[in-house]
Amino acid sequence: METDNGRKGAAGRGRGRVAAGLLVAAFAVAWLALARYVDGRERAAMRWPEVPCTVVETDTIWESGGTGRTRYSYPVLLVRYRYEWNGAAHESDVFSTNERGPRIDRVSERDRWTAVYRPGAASTCRVNPDKPDEAVLHEMTMSSVPFYCVGLGVLAVGLWLAAGPWLRRRRSGGGAADGISF
Numbered sequence: 001m002e003t004d005n006g007r008k009g010a011a012g013r014g015r016g017r018v019a020a021g022l023l024v025a026a027f028a029v030a031w032l033a034l035a036r037y038v039d040g041r042e043r044a045a046m047r048w049p050e051v052p053c054t055v056v057e058t059d060t061i062w063e064s065g066g067t068g069r070t071r072y073s074y075p076v077l078l079v080r081y082r083y084e085w086n087g088a089a090h091e092s093d094v095f096s097t098n099e100r101g102p103r104i105d106r107v108s109e110r111d112r113w114t115a116v117y118r119p120g121a122a123s124t125c126r127v128n129p130d131k132p133d134e135a136v137l138h139e140m141t142m143s144s145v146p147f148y149c150v151g152l153g154v155l156a157v158g159l160w161l162a163a164g165p166w167l168r169r170r171r172s173g174g175g176a177a178d179g180i181s182f
Contacts, residue, residue: 021162028155035147045096045136048126053083053137055121056091058114060104075104079117083125085132092125092135 057080064073080093104110117123117137128134 015165017164018162021158021160021164023158024161025155025158028151028158031154032148032151035151038147045126045128048128048136050124051083051085051127051135053081053123053125053135055117055119055123056080056082057119058117060110075110077104077110077113077117079113079137081117081123081125081135081137083127083135085127085129088132090127090132090135092133092137094134094136096136096138 057078059078060075061078062073063076064071066072077095078093079095080091082089082091084090104113123137125135125137
């Protein structure tokens, strides 16, 4: 396609950049929504009432991830604990809102965690008053700031990509000859 100023396919390139920019921006919005969801779960668990609990079992289990040739395994601390809520006994192995248990990469980490959560040890857990079977043993809060910064940065890049053709046309004083008009 030949345009007035001799550039080939300017309209197609402009539309492609707009589509790519909108796709990147949509990914960024999904990323920000996920960060908000995780942050909301952590904040909600921090408001749950604390109750005494007793560690029943401490073990190291192997979790795996990845697919195909990139599969991997890593040790995770499993802590099973008992607590009472409104006179009823409950048991859980949920360590925090983020994970089932902390990932243990060194023996010293395993020894440190198992010393804190040895069987029979008294501890404190937080219980969801609406669903007493939901509890967390350890408040492992992650800072959501990096997630929000990455999401906002990717959103800015997506919007820059999407608005690029329009901004170039506006700066050059061109009209809607490239097929994109706002």
